[in-house]
Amino acid sequence: MNTAPILQGLSMLGRGLGESQAHGFHTRNPANGEVLPQRFYRAGAADVERAVALSVAAAPAYAALGGQLHGALLAAIAERLDALAEQLVAIVPLETGLPEARVRGELARTTGQLRMFATQARDGQWLDVRIDTPQALRQPLPRPDLRSMLQAIGPVAVFGASNFPLAFSVAGGDTASALAAGCPVVVKAHPAHPATSELVGSAIRDAVHALDLPEGVFSLLFDDGIGVGQALVRHPGIRAVGFTGSQRAGRALMDAAAARPEPIPVFAEMGSSNPFIVLPQALAQRAEQIADGLAASITQGNGQFCTCPGLILAVDGEGYDRLRNRLSSQLAQVPAAPMLTAGISSQFRDRVASMAEQPGVTYLQAASASGYRIGPALLETDADALLRQPGLAHEAFGPAALLVRCADTAQLLTVLDGLEGQLTATLHAESTELADCPDLPQRLAAKAGRVLFGGYPTGVEVCHAMVHGGPYPAASDSRSTSVGSAAMLRFARPVCYQNWPDSLLPPALQQANPLGLWRLVDGERQR
Known part of the structure; x- marks a missing residue:
């Protein structure tokens, strides 16, 4: 785990690699304009299709594994990124011009938020379990047994950001919160730092493999244009989008998602003048x-x-x-x-x-x-x-x-x-x-x-109370945050089970409460 993988410049489709090599591209060192030697290859239509198909196939099984394994995956990713620290410190500055101290600080933030989401996933309280017990004698009609909780929304497309090559990129907050919520992720790497993206992507892929999770839990696609991203958002297998970037690009993704036969939410953080x-x-x-x-x-x-x-x-x-x-x-x-x-x-x-x-x-x-x-x-x-x-x-x-x-x-x-x-x-x-x-x-x-x-706004603390979002056009949905533990809520939806046999209910909803969660039962919070 301490040996950095050899960069191949190919998209990661689950455990496999992309096949398209029709279009290659290089990046430049922004500090001096030097063209970097590694060639990366734009994902083809077949690569996009394969990545999403794997993600769709993995979604039910991964969601059903529950918070303990979701948390274990996030912790394993953090451990692998820590082990790659020296390789990241060598590669990230070449692609971004960022100094070593900034890279180390951002890596610590990235692994810290992975571990925060791991704790949230294992704890399970974010599921917001609500139970209204049956009232057979209620007039004029009986009340059925009603039990609801948040469940994973399905495959999520994540777009890496240019300004945070670690914390808002391949293993950044969108990916971490989606995986914590039980959603597979397909990441579109930012073209400004593909080597960083491949190195981080290899850590996620290896963690998925080591835990014997479905391979479609994670895929990574390269592109130096907008075609792959647009194809991802329009694909019927994708159920939500996480994006950090410009208002123009975010709005384009929002419009593409809204134009689908079945529209999906785009959680876009698009900047502001603060x-x-x-x-x-x-x-x-x-x-x-x-x-x-x-x-x-x-x-x-x-x-x-x-x-x-x-x-x-x-x-x-x-x-x-x-x-x-x-x-x-x-x-x-x-x-x-x-x-x-x-x-x-x-x-x-x-x-x-x-x-x-x-x-x-x-x-x-x-x-x-x-x-x-x-x-x-x-x-x-x-x-x-x-x-x-x-x-x-x-x-x-x-x-x-x-x-x-x-x-x-x-x-x-x-x-x-x-x-x-x-x-x-x-x-x-x-x-x-x-x-x-x-x-x-x-x-x-x-x-x-x-x-x-008082104080000054630059920087965002990764914690439970943080809100990184705002009314449009700062963000596409003012009800959400892209930083902090509440970011998980973007990638889940409430599901209510009515009159189901106890043995068929998700563990969080079962009468014996095997997960030991605090639940709202008949309007009262109890364990």
């Missing part, structure tokens, strides 16, 4: 401190985190000027760093340039460029200009932020109310200021899946 709001008293008391924290948050991961603050709303005045000047000065000192891909770099440059060309927008700090490296950008406008051009508030994925000067708190709230759905919204204020706008917390909550008081 508004950062500073009220006057907070500005007056700690403008420089807030600016320092903002500069670090904007540029963390060179701005390529979906929670980096890209829109700063502050009230005009002496504190505003101190915030603006300090933030501009701090960003000017941040060196240029590699973007993850040439496409992300190009889109970032175009987006920032387009913002700067709009009426009422000026540069405070222009983005520097050095070869494949990009530095941070800071632009400024006022609330009137933003209200006339709401598109200015859209995300610039990278190390950039738009500072918005508001005439007063009332105008700031008008801007806030006009924003689209967000992943996060952050408020810096003194408690005395909130007396004048007591509904501000709820107004923030109406816009975002995670609202922060």
